[in-house]
Amino acid sequence: MLGNDRDAPRLARTALVAPRLRVLYLPTTKAACTTITKMIAQVEGSYQPELADRVVTNPLSPNQTIHAASVNGLRRLSQLPPRQVREILTSPDWLRFTSTRNPLSRVYSAWGNRLLLRAPGHARRLADLTPDVVDNNQLDLTATFANFVQAFSSNTEQFMNDHHFMTQTRFIRPDLISYNSIVCVDVPGALTELATVLSARSAAGSHPTDASPNQTASQRLNEGLGIPLALVCDITSADILMNAYQVDYDTFGFSRDEVRSTLSPRVSPYFLSATETRLLHQLRAAIQRSLDIANSSRVRQRLSFRVMRLMYAVLHKASLRHIARPQRYM
Amino acid sequence: MTIPTLHHATLVAPRLKVLYTPTLKAACTAIKWMLAEAAGTLDTDAITRLLAANAHRSQTIHNPRVHGLTPISSLSAREIDEILTSDEWVRLATLRNPVSRSYSAWENRVLMRVSSHVRDIEILSPDIMVDGRIDMTASFSVFAEALRNHTDVFMRDPHFVPQSTVVQPAIIDYNMLVQVDKPDGVGQIASMLSERSSKTIVPQRHNESIGVPLRQVCSEATAAIIRQVYQSDYTTFGFTADAFEHSPEHYVLSRTETQLVTLVRQSIERITSVSRAAQAKMSARYGIVQVRKALLRKLSLGYWYSTPRGMNW
Numbered sequence: 001m002l003g004n005d006r007d008a009p010r011l012a013r014t015a016l017v018a019p020r021l022r023v024l025y026l027p028t029t030k031a032a033c034t035t036i037t038k039m040i041a042q043v044e045g046s047y048q049p050e051l052a053d054r055v056v057t058n059p060l061s062p063n064q065t066i067h068a069a070s071v072n073g074l075r076r077l078s079q080l081p082p083r084q085v086r087e088i089l090t091s092p093d094w095l096r097f098t099s100t101r102n103p104l105s106r107v108y109s110a111w112g113n114r115l116l117l118r119a120p121g122h123a124r125r126l127a128d129l130t131p132d133v134v135d136n137n138q139l140d141l142t143a144t145f146a147n148f149v150q151a152f153s154s155n156t157e158q159f160m161n162d163h164h165f166m167t168q169t170r171f172i173r174p175d176l177i178s179y180n181s182i183v184c185v186d187v188p189g190a191l192t193e194l195a196t197v198l199s200a201r202s203a204a205g206s207h208p209t210d211a212s213p214n215q216t217a218s219q220r221l222n223e224g225l226g227i228p229l230a231l232v233c234d235i236t237s238a239d240i241l242m243n244a245y246q247v248d249y250d251t252f253g254f255s256r257d258e259v260r261s262t263l264s265p266r267v268s269p270y271f272l273s274a275t276e277t278r279l280l281h282q283l284r285a286a287i288q289r290s291l292d293i294a295n296s297s298r299v300r301q302r303l304s305f306r307v308m309r310l311m312y313a314v315l316h317k318a319s320l321r322h323i324a325r326p327q328r329y330m
Numbered sequence: 331m332t333i334p335t336l337h338h339a340t341l342v343a344p345r346l347k348v349l350y351t352p353t354l355k356a357a358c359t360a361i362k363w364m365l366a367e368a369a370g371t372l373d374t375d376a377i378t379r380l381l382a383a384n385a386h387r388s389q390t391i392h393n394p395r396v397h398g399l400t401p402i403s404s405l406s407a408r409e410i411d412e413i414l415t416s417d418e419w420v421r422l423a424t425l426r427n428p429v430s431r432s433y434s435a436w437e438n439r440v441l442m443r444v445s446s447h448v449r450d451i452e453i454l455s456p457d458i459m460v461d462g463r464i465d466m467t468a469s470f471s472v473f474a475e476a477l478r479n480h481t482d483v484f485m486r487d488p489h490f491v492p493q494s495t496v497v498q499p500a501i502i503d504y505n506m507l508v509q510v511d512k513p514d515g516v517g518q519i520a521s522m523l524s525e526r527s528s529k530t531i532v533p534q535r536h537n538e539s540i541g542v543p544l545r546q547v548c549s550e551a552t553a554a555i556i557r558q559v560y561q562s563d564y565t566t567f568g569f570t571a572d573a574f575e576h577s578p579e580h581y582v583l584s585r586t587e588t589q590l591v592t593l594v595r596q597s598i599e600r601i602t603s604v605s606r607a608a609q610a611k612m613s614a615r616y617g618i619v620q621v622r623k624a625l626l627r628k629l630s631l632g633y634w635y636s637t638p639r640g641m642n643w
Contacts, residue, residue: 053603056611061596062603117593225586272586278541279590282442285386286597290604292378292387297608299379308617 002089007173012078015177017088018044019075021201024088024096026172027067029164030109031101032185036194037074038066043198046073056297060119060287089177095201097181097194098172100252103245104238104259105186108229110164111148116141116225118284120291123162129155138271139280141232149237156244169251182252227270234267235260340502341399342413343369346526349402349413349421353496354489355434356426357510359536362391362399364520368527371398381612383605385444385598388536414502420522422506423497427569428560429553430511433544435489436473441466442538443595445602448487454480460580463588466547467580474555481559494566507567540591546581550574 002008015026018040027033041047052065065071088094114123129151133143152159159165183190340351352358366372376395384390391397413419438444440455454476458468477484484490508515516533523531553574623635
């Protein structure tokens with residue numbers, strides 16, 4: 001249904017389906033996708049936070065485990081039969097939605113999360129391109145961000161290959177999926193409105209004998225450091241980034257001036273305190289350790305499965321040898 | 331000679347002829363790194379293979395696969411006897427001023443929530459918040475009160491156990507007792523190890539402190555409580571009772587610092603969960619359940635256990 005487009009497999013793997021609510025949601029990274037996924041799973045009734053303790057993935061915090069299929073309990077579009085996929089993508093009964101965010105705020109958030117905090121994921125490799133600037137044991141956030149902008153403009157394609165830095169136009173492909181709602185998370189109240197829509201769909205879809213349909217409220221799961229963009233980014237850097245994401249401004253009608261007007265031509269260096277810098281290093285070290293454990297577990301599991309498969313094959317052959325044709329496996 | 335249970339953590343490096351009793355929160359991470367490096371038993375390749383819930387890579391040195399040192403409990407009585415009496419052996423233990431050690435333990439176990447064995451400790455010494463920020467001075471004071479009123483609970487965590495319980499000169503005749511918070515305390519140990527191993531052993535900082543000075547957080551009243559709890563340490567080792575300000579200006583973390591503390595706590599919580607889950611997936615029971623599910627999935631032509639949740643759990 002999504003055709004032979006190069007992005008079709010990615011979209012099918014990424015898009016989440018809540019069959020009871022009749023909702024398809026494409027989680028746009030760095031556009032409140034953690035919050036929205038949790039809201040949908042809660043309303044769908046498939047959310048099982050207690051399973052988070054069994055997930056061997058490498059997220060930054062417990063909130064992030066919502067992205068594990070076993071925790072959110074939602075289906076991926078790629079797991080469904082073609083007939084159901086066709087219905088989901090075309091039926092007017094289905095809510096097909098995604099979220100967007102002002103490109104400059106989004107790229108700043110992606111930098112803060114992926115590169116500054118070193119959250120797990122492919123973007124960690126990009127951290128080598130954007131070294132920290134540290135002066136007297138204090139991280140210079142302004143200079144570090146300027147380093148990122150420089151690296152981004154020289155290696156735009158490399159950055160854009162990562163979902164967190166990819167343009168939203170390419171990420172959500174509105175030309176391939178006919179969304180009937182695109183929620184702009186910068187708009188005040190947008191998430192609250194979405195929560196109301198989802199709760200209403202739950203009520204409409206519930207059986208009259210149900211005690212009470214599932215409700216949700218938007219609760220922003222903030223994992224940033226809360227340092228305003230204007231303290232770190234000057235107009236020149238902003239222009240470089242906005243030009244790189246021009247297609248998003250054109251496609252979704254974001255205003256370039258909205259954020260730009262809050263910025264200054266020059267910003268003074270913004271230093272993290274020595275304690276903040278140490279805490280940041282502790283956080284990175286903890287994330288690295290979490291990654292080590294997850295990777296080690298993956299390697300061991302792969303090995304265990306191989307051993308199990310070998311044992312199964314040996315047992316299978318042995319049983320066949322004894323039961324069916326003894327000469328065949330001699 | 332037999333070694334009491336409490337000394338089972340004591341390690342030896344036979345080639346260097348060094349015995350070391352690690353005292354938690356007295357540079358034991360740094361010393362184990364140096365000792366393993368000097369003894370040539372350090373295996374850094376093992377670090378990424380471990381599933382243990384250590385908060386940082388540097389903490390994996392406490393795993394025997396990484397440090398490779400010999401636990402004294404694994405030696406014969408004759409070998410132990412020689413180690414404990416021979417002049418050729420260095421019998422090393424480290425100490426730290428109890429107030430400074432308690433602050434370090436509080437910061438690590440309570441403030442940062444580094445995988446504590448005793449959950450009650452976090453409940454007994456909550457964060458004191460001021461306008462959404464952590465008041466370090468008030469929080470540390472509440473901790474000291476809790477330590478005095480619920481000493482038995484805190485003593486379940488080895489990080490809070492008095493040093494006089496761990497380092498018992500009556501059982502082991504230590505000929506090198508080093509106070510690590512004195513200038514060049516760790517440096518002395520590095521020199522000894524360099525000399526014995528003919529390698530250049532440099533003390534590495536494995537600093538997990540957030541760098542807030544003790545004097546800005548600890549009042550005289552708080553220090554007095556800690557001195558009272560750890561009286562046995564003062565009596566046994568003759569620590570000096572440093573004076574603190576009676577009413578220091580409260581040290582309150584910034585919003586960003588508070589947010590970073592929250593993020594570190596969450597990350598450490600995840601490490602514990604991931605480690606537990608990873609170890610569970612290594613069990614034979616998990617393997618058998620998975621094989622059974624795979625068979626049932628095949629028999630039911632994909633009807634049973636076909637969702638991600640069903641496949642894994």
